[in-house]
Amino acid sequence: MRQIKTLIIGSGISGLSAARWLKKHGHHDFELVELEDHMGGNSHCGNNAVSSYPLGAHYITIANNDDSLLLDFLQDIGVITHYENAQPVYNDYYLCFDPEERLLINGQWQEGLVPDFGIGDNDREQIKKFFTLINELKKSKGEDGKFGFDIPLDNSSTDQKYRQLDKISFKAYLTQNGYTSPYLLWYLNYCCKDDYGQKADDVSAWAGLHYFAARRGTAANAEENAVLTWPEGNGWLMNILARDVKEHIHIGTMCSQISLKSGGGISAEILDIKKNITYTIEAEKVIMASPQFVNQKIFAGSEKRQLDLNKLNYSPWFVANITVNDLPQNKGAGLCWDNVAYNMASVGYVNASHQHVNNIEKKRVITYYLPLCDYEPRIARLAAYTRTYQQWLDIIIPELEYMHPGITPCIEQVDGWVWGHGMISPQINYIWGADRKNAQQAVNDSLFFAHTDLSGISIFEEAFHQGIKAANDVLASYEQHGNK
Numbered sequence: 001m002r003q004i005k006t007l008i009i010g011s012g013i014s015g016l017s018a019a020r021w022l023k024k025h026g027h028h029d030f031e032l033v034e035l036e037d038h039m040g041g042n043s044h045c046g047n048n049a050v051s052s053y054p055l056g057a058h059y060i061t062i063a064n065n066d067d068s069l070l071l072d073f074l075q076d077i078g079v080i081t082h083y084e085n086a087q088p089v090y091n092d093y094y095l096c097f098d099p100e101e102r103l104l105i106n107g108q109w110q111e112g113l114v115p116d117f118g119i120g121d122n123d124r125e126q127i128k129k130f131f132t133l134i135n136e137l138k139k140s141k142g143e144d145g146k147f148g149f150d151i152p153l154d155n156s157s158t159d160q161k162y163r164q165l166d167k168i169s170f171k172a173y174l175t176q177n178g179y180t181s182p183y184l185l186w187y188l189n190y191c192c193k194d195d196y197g198q199k200a201d202d203v204s205a206w207a208g209l210h211y212f213a214a215r216r217g218t219a220a221n222a223e224e225n226a227v228l229t230w231p232e233g234n235g236w237l238m239n240i241l242a243r244d245v246k247e248h249i250h251i252g253t254m255c256s257q258i259s260l261k262s263g264g265g266i267s268a269e270i271l272d273i274k275k276n277i278t279y280t281i282e283a284e285k286v287i288m289a290s291p292q293f294v295n296q297k298i299f300a301g302s303e304k305r306q307l308d309l310n311k312l313n314y315s316p317w318f319v320a321n322i323t324v325n326d327l328p329q330n331k332g333a334g335l336c337w338d339n340v341a342y343n344m345a346s347v348g349y350v351n352a353s354h355q356h357v358n359n360i361e362k363k364r365v366i367t368y369y370l371p372l373c374d375y376e377p378r379i380a381r382l383a384a385y386t387r388t389y390q391q392w393l394d395i396i397i398p399e400l401e402y403m404h405p406g407i408t409p410c411i412e413q414v415d416g417w418v419w420g421h422g423m424i425s426p427q428i429n430y431i432w433g434a435d436r437k438n439a440q441q442a443v444n445d446s447l448f449f450a451h452t453d454l455s456g457i458s459i460f461e462e463a464f465h466q467g468i469k470a471a472n473d474v475l476a477s478y479e480q481h482g483n484k
């Protein structure tokens with residue numbers, strides 16, 4: 001048995017963010033345990049002889065200018081180099097290189113992902129109308145003085161004119177407001193799949209609008225909401241977070257059960273997987289930076305939490321990193337970082353080699369993303385785990401051939417990765433419903449929680465802030481009781 005002050009369970013972005021914040025504020029008596037043999041959660045990454053590549057999340061946008069915690073972090077790690085006229089200047093090596101994105105539509109690649117090539121006047125008018133609405137919502141504030149949509153989302157306005165949008169689907173909202181253009185509806189459905197892993201009819205209208213209206217970042221050297229990315233995707237950020245707390249991290253180490261001690265504190269049963277030994281950690285505080293369905297299995301006292309797990313759905317994904325020695329091109333715009341085909345099952349692929357400074361080699365790695373959202377998550381998850389490697393290829397290759405006729409003989413290697421519970425899905429009435437609120441509540445001033453399923457939206461910024469919030473709660477509890 002060992003005794004420590006604070007135990008963190010899970011090395012996703014929220015767990016690493018909590019660890020960084022504890023250390024930053026002088027709290028060093030903590031350990032972080034991670035079941036897997038790697039860190040990062042869905043910011044996990046990989047590499048081969050050609051390139052590093054993401055296995056999950058692959059970008060963030062520049063920070064909102066009032067998000068001081070995130071701005072400070074980005075400056076600490078050199079993503080922001082300095083400020084000019086109160087505007088951040090971002091490192092040019094991390095801003096997504098041009099050309100950024102393209103869409104294969106009506107037989108040709110066009111620049112940008114919003115449909116434009118070969119569409120009608122009515123479609124253009126509806127697209128213009130929607131983005132006019134978004135520009136209004138970006139600036140819109142409630143009577144409480146808060147933005148209607150913000151990051152972190154708990155900073156958003158409490159006004160019911162916004163929050164009631166969480167009670168209907170994004171698809172229903174669009175129908176009610178007269179949006180009928182198939183091109184616009186495809187694009188908005190694509191955005192829901194891309195950010196939430198689900199279609200517009202399974203995402204709340206509040207979440208659907210938040211995707212567009214919550215990001216207001218500006219910079220001295222970049223366009224509004226410019227993208228920051230790396231060959232390994234958000235694995236780069238994950239490794240930076242882990243670097244300063246690496247001596248506290250134990251991978252391949254599973255917490256099988258935690259229980260509340262009668263005299264206060266937490267008892268945690270730990271398994272060192274490689275050594276095949278078990279031991280007990282007694283901690284004063286525990287931060288569970290793991291998803292709620294995992295927490296429910298290892299917390300011996302789950303009845304103390306008023307939480308309906310049936311209200312939490314996690315979207316499954318399939319990701320493939322494909323090494324090619326050539327990439328035959330179709331008509332129109334050339335290869336970009338983000339490459340999407342209209343009306344396909346996947347959300348396209350990113351060119352993991354795009355950020356290489358000497359990006360002239362024909363051999364490269366492309367990262368293909370397929371949200372498994374045609375069936376409800378439980379069924380899609382089961383189907384994903386039963387597919388063979390060849391069956392996955394039978395899904396991938398036809399899409400790639402459509403995008404790049406003749407690509408098949410150019411493929412050297414395909415490395416697949418299944419995320420059974422890839423990300424929390426912001427279903428109707430979850431973000432502003434009772435279950436998310438209840439999931440955030442600490443237990444006995446000893447057990448704290450930090451994960452993006454406490455936000456309802458699985459993006460880096462939410463995980464980053466969830467970790468800081470939990471760490472601050474732990475530090476405040478220690479201070480209240482006269483110790484640190």
